[in-house]
Amino acid sequence: MSVFPKISLRLEVEKYLKEGFLNKEVISAFGKQEAERKFEALLNHLSHPPSFTTVRVNTHLASVQQVKDLLFHELQKQFNGLSVPILQHPDLQDVLLIPVIGPRKNIKRQRCEAIVGAQCGNAVLRGAHVYVPGIVSTSKFMKAGDVTSVYSDIKGKCKKGAKEFDGTKVFLGNGISELSRKEIFSGVPELKGRGIRMTEPVYLSPSFDNVLPRYLFLQNLPSAVVTHVLDPQPGEKILDLCAAPGGKTTHIAALMRDQGEVIALDKISNKVEKIKQNALLLGLNSIKAFCFDGTKALKFDMVEKAEGNPPFLPESFDRILLDAPCSGMGQRPNMACSWTLKEVTSYQPLQRKLFTVAVQLLKPGGVLVYSTCTITLAENEEQVAWALRTFPCLQLQPQDPQIGGEGMMGAGLSFEQLKQLQRFDPSVVPSWDTDIDSLRDARIEDMIGLANKDCIGFFIAKFIKCKST
Template identity: 85%
Template sequence: MSIFPKISLRLEVEKYLKEGFMNKEQFNGLSVPILQHPDLQDVLLIPVIGPRKNIKKQHCEAVVGAQCGNAVLRGAHVYVPGIVSASKLMKAGDVISVYSDIKGKCKKGAKEFDGTKVFLGNGISELSRKEIFSGLPELKGIGIRMTEPIYLSPSFDNVLPSYLFLQNLPSAVVTHVLDPQPGEKILDLCAAPGGKTTHIAALMHDQGEVIALDKISNKVEKIKQNALLLGLNSIKAFCFDGTKALKLNTVKDAEGKPPFLPESFDRILLDAPCSGMGQRPNMVCSWTLKEVTSYQPLQRKLFTVAVELLKPGGMLVYSTCTITLAENEEQVAWALRTFPYLQLQPQEPQIGGEGMMGAGLSLEQLKQLQRFDPSVVPLRDTDIDSLRDARIEDMIWLANKDCIGFFIAKFIKCKST
C-alpha cells in the first residue's frame, strides 16, 4: 500500500513480466487491461466483463436467496446457507445453473421453482442435494463453486496480498479527499472491514496514529488482520460504539483507548452506516421504509460525536455508499445549520459529480460535494472484444462513472467548541 513512483524497467523485461502475470492459467484465459488511474497514483483500474449472454444454461438448477445472489454477482461463490432450492438429482460434481429468487417466494428445500428468478451463471456443485438440505449446522462452506459467472473479472485471491487491496473506486477517492498527513492523529469512526483505514495509514506513510472503531468484534478482528497483512503499524483498532466515543469527563486516558477527550484528532473519517442503496450489482432491496429511514438519526449522532472529537482547524469527511437525499445532502444542510463553526470545503480529487438539489443547499455548496451516480452511464454490455478495441481515455471515463453510488462531503472546523 506504500506509494512509490512507477518502477522503471527495460522494455523487454516489462514484456516478459506481463506475459508471466497475464497467463491463461492465472485468469482462466481472460486477458483484461489493468490501468493506472491518472488522478490517483496508487489506484489500478480493473474492468469487469459482462453481463455475458453466451453462457449455456444447464438442466440441473439451484436457486439462491436474493442477498446470496447479490454476492455472487459481485464475485462470490455460493455458500450452503444461501441455497434455497436444488434439482432433485443434483450430485456433487454436477454442472449447475444458478438463479436468484429476487422476490423471496421459493420455499426452502424445493426441487424446482417456476417463480421470478434471475440467471447468475454456472458452477460446479461441491455437495449433493441431500447433503445441502441435511440440516447439519457445520455445513456453512462453499456449496457451488462458480465457474461461469455472468460478470467476470480476474481473481485476485492471494495475488500480492500484502500490496493490493480490492475496493470500489469511490472508497479510494474518499481517503484521498481526507488527505491524511504523516504524524497526524486520525480517527476512522466506523471502520470495518478496514479498507479505508489501511489506505489512510498508507497515505501517511505509516507515520502517525490511525484509530479505527467498530462495534462488532469480528469486524474489528478483520481490520487488525488487514493491517497486519499490509504491514501497517500505525493502526489501532478497538471494538467500540462510535456514538459513545466522546469522553464526557476530563480525566485523561493515558492508554489511548476510547472514549476520547474532545478535540483529540487532526482528521476524522465518518464513513457512516447507511441504507447501502448505492451498492452494485444489486437486484433487490427488501428493506421496509422504516428501515431505510432509520439511518438518518444514527448518522447525526455519529456526526455530532465526530465534530466534538475534531481539533480546531481539523478536517471531517462524511461519506455514505447510498443515494438517498436524506442521508447525504440533507445531512450536510443539517450539519451547517447545527454547527455554524463548520465550513464546507472543496474536494480534491473531484471525480464524481456535484450534489443533488432538494436539501436547500446553494449551487456553490452543491459543487463542493461529490456524488457518484452510476445512472448517468447508459446500460451496456462489456465483452472482451469491446475492451480490446476501447481507448484508454474511454475506459478511464467509464471507470470514473460506472461505479457504486457514493457520496462525499468535506468540512473544516473553524474554531474550538
C-alpha cells in the same frame, strides 16, 4: 443493455426515493420528464454490477507496478489465458481497475438448477463462487460434477431445501457443483468452504478469494476516493469513527506511510477483530482498533487515565473520517431490497449524533470527511445543509480528487456548495455491454471515464473546522 429487471423495492420505499429525485428544485432545473428518466435509469443500474472491479494496492508493502504484474498473471490463470487489461487510475495512483466482461448472452441453461439467496447472487455477479451457506435449493437429482445453472431468488420466496422453484428467479450463469444435493443440505460444517464453482457467469469478474491478500484490498472506487479526499499526513492523529471492516482505516495508514496514529472504532466486536486482522495482514502498525460506540466517543473530564482508549477529550484529532452507517441504497448489484420505509429512514438521526461527536473531537483547523454508500437526499445533501446550519465553526471545502459529480439539488444548498460535494450517481451513464473485442479497441481515457461514473452510488462531503467549539 439491461439484462436484469430494475431493483425490486417496496412501493413505499420506491415512492420515497422518487420524491427525493423528483423534488421541486430538480424539476425546476431539468423538467419532470428528464428527472423521471434519470430515476428509472438509476433503479435499472442498481440491479447490475459496476463496469469495473476496483482493487487498492497496499503501497506499504509493494509498488503498484509489482502488484499489477502479479495480478496480470493471476487473472490469466483465472480466465484461462484470456488477456483482460488492468488499468492504473490516473488520479488515484494506488487503485487498479479491471473491466467486467458482460452481460454474456449465449450461455446455455442447464437442466440441473441451484437457487441461491439474493446476497449470494449479488456476490456471484462480482466474481464470487457459490458456497453452501448461500444455496437455498437444488434439483433433486443434482450430484457432484454436474454442470448447474445458478439462479438468484431475488424476492426470498424459495423454501430451504426445495427440489424445484417456479417463483421469480434471475439467471446468473453456470457452474460445476463440487457436492451432491444430499451433501449440500447435510449440515456438515466442513462443507461450508465448497459449493458450485462458477465457470460461465453472466458477468465475468475476477475472483479475489485469497488472491494476493497482503498486497490487494477489494474496494469500490468511491471508497478509495474518500481516503484521498481526507488526505492524511504522516505523524497525524486520525479517527475513523465507524471503521469496519477496515478498508478505509488501512488506506489511511498506508497513505500516512504508517507514521502517526489511526484510531478505528466500531461497536460490533467481530468486526473490530476483522479490522485488527486486516491491519496485521497488510503490515500496518499505526492502527489501534477498539470495540466502542462512536456516539459515546467524547468525554469532558480527565479524571480517568484512559491510556489512549476511547472515549476521547474534545479536539483530540487532526482529521476525522465519518463513513456513516446508512441505508446502503447505492450498493451494486442489488436486485432486491426488502427494507421498510421506517428502516430506510432510520439512519438520519444516528448520522447526526455521530457527526456532532465528530465535530467536537476535531481540532481547530482539522478536516472532517462525511461519506455514505447511499443515494437518498436525506442522508447526504440534507445532512450537509443541517451541519452548516448547526455548526458555524464548519466550512465546506472543495475536494481533491474530484471524480464524482456535484451534489443533488433539493436540500437548499447553493450552486457553489453543490459543486464542492461529490455524488457518484450510476444513472449518468447509459447501459453498456463489454466484450473482449470492444476492450481491444477501447481508448484508456474512455475506460477510465466509464469506471469513474459507472460505480456504486456514493456521497462525500469535506469540511474544515475554522475555530474551536
